[in-house]
Every structure is written in structure tokens, then in C-alpha cells.
Amino acid sequence: MNEHAQPPTTPLDHPVVTMRTPADMVDVLPFLLGFFPSDSVVALGLQGPRRRQGGTVRIDLPPPPSWPGAAAEVARYLVALSEHRDRRPDAVILYLCRDPEPGQDGRAVRDALAPLATELAEAFRAVGIPLHESLCVSAGRWWSYACGNPVCCPEEGTPVERPGRTPAVAAAAAYAGISVRGSLKELEQxxxxxxxxxxxxxxxxxxxxxxxxxxxxxxxxxxxxxxxxxxxxxxxxxxxxxxxxxxxxxxxxxxxxxxxxxxxxxxxxxxxxxxxxxxxxxxxxxxxxxxxxxxxxxxxxxxxxxxxxxxxxxxxxxxxxxxxxxxxxxxxxxxxxxxxxxxxxxxxxxxxxxxxxxxxxxxxxxxxxGRRPGRAPGERRRVRTGRGTGCAAPPSGGVYRQ
Incomplete structure (x- = not known):
């Protein structure tokens, strides 16, 4: 399982950005990682009574058969990372991010990933960490798995980017010199x-x-x-x-x-x-x-x-x-x-x-x-490259590796 882990403290600690709503939590996500995490699960640990940012773990979205094991591993890894750096998380925010397939919309993604959200919440509860929020981000919208109130979390989802609104985290990140460098797919490409x-x-x-x-x-x-x-x-x-x-x-x-x-x-x-x-x-x-x-x-x-x-x-x-x-x-x-x-x-x-x-x-x-001019110790005549007879593939394991 490929993971990205972030230590508990980042430049976002100064200045402080308060996450009051799920929208605030979605806004902060790309700034936590430095990119938009397409096809990812992200777990953000929260520490203390004021729910300060702790460690962050990102993995690729696993295939459905491996969801229980992957969820348990994410929980264990976030705990281990946080304890190594400081202390166990007191709560967790979960993000499930996926681009829709052709002919699919964000709500279909939300529904398809709902069982994984449940597995993750149960895995964190099993290690004694309560769920603070669980969010699906897809097709430029977000949904909450933890909130059923249609007033704040409508069925059609909430746009991530809303005209006329500049997220507080974007302003704070600009002040701190933090930028988002595109999507994970773009950076990998x-x-x-x-x-x-x-x-x-x-x-x-x-x-x-x-x-x-x-x-x-x-x-x-x-x-x-x-x-x-x-x-x-x-x-x-x-x-x-x-x-x-x-x-x-x-x-x-x-x-x-x-x-x-x-x-x-x-x-x-x-x-x-x-x-x-x-x-x-x-x-x-x-x-x-x-x-x-x-x-x-x-x-x-x-x-x-x-x-x-x-x-x-x-x-x-x-x-x-x-x-x-x-x-x-x-x-x-x-x-x-x-x-x-x-x-x-x-x-x-x-x-x-x-x-x-x-x-x-x-x-x-x-x-x-300190050496005299001339051939260095161990140096000999160099063999010119580019005139070999050719070979279809390298020897087993490459030419030489350590």
C-alpha cells in the first residue's frame, strides 16, 4: 500500500486557520498535502480539546475486497505516526476522493465509497479514536457521511469552489508561502x-x-x-x-x-x-x-x-x-x-x-x-560506448546493483 504521511506540524500552524464546518475541512485538504489527492483516502488526526491538526496519512483508494484490511492499516499507521512525533490523535477527519468514471456523477461515487467510509470509521473506533467528520470529494463537490442534515449537507452535494468566496485557508497559505501544485495524477505524470x-x-x-x-x-x-x-x-x-x-x-x-x-x-x-x-x-x-x-x-x-x-x-x-x-x-x-x-x-x-x-x-x-598529474589510481583506458553488438535485454537484475 502506497502511503504519504505528514508530520503533525506544518506551516499552516502559523497563522492558525479554524475549521468550523465541513466546507472548511474540504478547503484545507489540498494545502495539507500540497496537491489535490485524486483517487485517495486521507486521514487527518486531530489533537487536544481544540482539535488541532495532527498527523496526516494518504493512501491510494484500495480495491473493494481489501477495504477492511486497508482501513485497519490506515488507522494503525496514523496512530504510529502521531505517537512517534507527539501523541495519539483524539479524533480523525476522513476524506475519500475519487474522480467519476465516464457516465458517473459525484453522487454515484459517494454511494460506491460509503462502505469504505464505514470500514474506516470502525477501524478508528477500534483503536479508540472517534470520528470527527467523514467526507467524500468528487466532481468538484463534497458530501458528508457523518451528517444527514440536508440544510448544511444537501443531497446534490456542495460545490468545493463557490463564486465570490475566498477560503480562509487559501489566504493563510498564501501568507505562509504554501501553494497547491496540481493534482496527484498530474504530479505523478x-x-x-x-x-x-x-x-x-x-x-x-x-x-x-x-x-x-x-x-x-x-x-x-x-x-x-x-x-x-x-x-x-x-x-x-x-x-x-x-x-x-x-x-x-x-x-x-x-x-x-x-x-x-x-x-x-x-x-x-x-x-x-x-x-x-x-x-x-x-x-x-x-x-x-x-x-x-x-x-x-x-x-x-x-x-x-x-x-x-x-x-x-x-x-x-x-x-x-x-x-x-x-x-x-x-x-x-x-x-x-x-x-x-x-x-x-x-x-x-x-x-x-x-x-x-x-x-x-x-x-x-x-x-x-595532492595527487600528481596523470592517471588517477585505478584508472585505465576507457571503453567507448555506443559500438556494442547490441543485446535484447540486460542481464538478470540489471548490469550491477547494490
Whole structure:
């Protein structure tokens, strides 16, 4: 189950926005997450007698057969997240969001999701957390599962956006510098693999690069040499993106993607974490992630995790979570992504790790400055890529991964 979790405190705490009605609760939803959560279940914990905002958990809408188990997991996860950061929630607001299918309206969505709303309410009651409100948001309208009063919650639903009204939360978010960056679907599409024509070119490039890289790795000291070459290519690519480049030749992209499957090469690439270069690195990681197509789809875990890392470092938790979601979809056992996922969702801070990476970079630069001009230790003649005989697919598990 893919989850987005928010720590209990956010910039929305200052200034304070009071949620008095279900309409206020709907208004605040996209600002809690940074996007409009299409096809999602969101649970917002409330704490204390004044019902202050606590932790937030978002999951994809599960298929109906898994509703009981998913509801119980959402309840357990919100409790665990809240206790890790502060304290258990004293109440919960539930949001069920889905776009209607063709020929369907919002009321049909509301009715279809009503059993899931019941499962969620029962799951939270089972862990001792009462329901404060339960809302369905669909087709630009909202309905309350907890209120049967047609005066405030009419059968036809209430428009989310009402002419002539600016939600208080929108004004507060603008003051705090918080923005909503589109829907979850739109943000995920920005990390989707390239279209058919681009994918075909990239796959042919992989077929040419893989044999050459395998030959490099088979030589004495091959792994260290490939790792050093990957670092050189990363550094050059970041600088090129900083100079305005928006892409790389397919063979260079393939060589970088394959090189970053090595753990130490990837960790070396993570050192691009300070402005302004970190923004250039982010564009590079996004570009490379989208070039992982076909049998190389799971190779996207490395550039996606690097994108998530740089987003976390720069305070962009929306991008960090979406990139980690995609990374773990492609390779659920990718350790770097799993560790980042836990760190981001438990409210950890990256400063100590950043300091370690900066120190490693300075130490390496000092070692490099002390060497005599000429070939670096372990360096050998580079094998040119782009002249391989081709291969239909990579060796099992990719070229080399850690």
C-alpha cells in the first residue's frame, strides 16, 4: 500500500486557520498535502480539546475486497505516526476522493465509497479514536457521511469552489508561502517514463551501452573504474544542466542510469545538495528517471531516490514523497528509498547527513589536490560506448546493483 504521511506540524500552524464546518475541512485538504489527492483516502488526526491538526496519512483508494484490511492499516499507521512525533490523535477527519468514471456523477461515487467510509470509521473506533467528520470529494463537490442534515449537507452535494468566496485557508497559505501544485495524477505524470518514440530510442541506447559496460566491469579493477567514470559523468551532466541543458544524448543517459545502480556511485551523486547546483541535479535526476523504460523500469529507483533526497534537503516534501512512491513501486526492496521514506514520513531532518556528505566531498577534493598529474589510481583506458553488438535485454537484475 502506497502511503504519504505528514508530520503533525506544518506551516499552516502559523497563522492558525479554524475549521468550523465541513466546507472548511474540504478547503484545507489540498494545502495539507500540497496537491489535490485524486483517487485517495486521507486521514487527518486531530489533537487536544481544540482539535488541532495532527498527523496526516494518504493512501491510494484500495480495491473493494481489501477495504477492511486497508482501513485497519490506515488507522494503525496514523496512530504510529502521531505517537512517534507527539501523541495519539483524539479524533480523525476522513476524506475519500475519487474522480467519476465516464457516465458517473459525484453522487454515484459517494454511494460506491460509503462502505469504505464505514470500514474506516470502525477501524478508528477500534483503536479508540472517534470520528470527527467523514467526507467524500468528487466532481468538484463534497458530501458528508457523518451528517444527514440536508440544510448544511444537501443531497446534490456542495460545490468545493463557490463564486465570490475566498477560503480562509487559501489566504493563510498564501501568507505562509504554501501553494497547491496540481493534482496527484498530474504530479505523478511528470515522473512517468517517456513516450513511445523516446522510449524506443532509449532502449536502443541501452542495448548498445550494456555490452560495453559489462566489458569494463570484467576487467581488473573494473568496478572502481566504472564508479569513477560515473562520478565524472554525473558532475559534467549537473554542470551542463546548470548551463541550461534540458536533456542528454540517449547513450549518455543510459550510461549514467546503469552507473548509478552502484551504491557508492549513487551516494557520491547525492553530494550535489547545495544551491544552486542542487536544483540542476534535481532536473538531471528527473530526466534520468523518465528514461528508465521497458526492462530497465526498475533502474529508475536510483534517480528517483536521488530526486527524493534533493527534494527533502530543499524542503520540498511533496516531490520527495511522490518520487519515493514511484521508486518503491519500481523496486520495493530498494534500501535507499525505504530509508528515505521512513525519514521523511517520521519528520526526521537531513542536516546531519548533509554535513557528512559535505565532509566526504571536501576530503576527496583534498586527496585529489595532492595527487600528481596523470592517471588517477585505478584508472585505465576507457571503453567507448555506443559500438556494442547490441543485446535484447540486460542481464538478470540489471548490469550491477547494490
Amino acid at each position: 511528470e515522473l512517468a517514463p517517456v513516450g513511445a518514440s523516446g522510449a524506443e530510442d532509449q532502449l536502443r541506447a541501452f542495448e548498445r551501452v550494456v555490452p560495453a559496460l559489462v566489458a569494463e566491469l570484467s576487467e581488473d579493477g573494473g568496478r572502481e573504474a566504472v564508479r569513477a567514470r560515473t562520478a565524472e559523468l554525473v558532475d559534467a551532466a549537473v554542470l551542463r544542466f546548470g548551463g541550461g541543458a534540458v536533456d542528454l544524448p540517449p547513450e549518455e543517459a543510459a550510461r549514467l542510469i546503469l552507473g548509478l545502480q552502484d551504491r557508492l556511485a549513487r551516494d557520491r551523486a547525492a553530494e550535489w545538495l547545495d544551491p544552486p547546483e542542487v536544483e540542476h541535479a534535481q532536473r538531471l535526476w528527473r530526466f534520468l528517471a523518465r528514461r528508465c523504460t521497458g526492462p530497465f523500469d526498475d533502474h529508475a529507483a536510483a534517480p528517483l531516490s536521488l530526486l527524493a533526497w534533493t527534494a527533502w534537503v530543499t524542503g520540498d516534501q511533496v516531490t520527495a514523497r511522490i518520487a519515493l512512491r514511484r521508486a518503491l513501486e519500481t523496486d520495493e526492496d530498494y534500501t535507499f528509498a525505504r530509508l528515505l521514506y521512513e525519514a521523511v514520513n517520521t519528520g526526521a531532518q537531513p542536516q546531519s547527513l548533509c554535513a557528512t556528505l559535505r565532509a566526504e566531498r571536501r576530503a576527496r577534493q583534498r586527496r585529489g589536490a
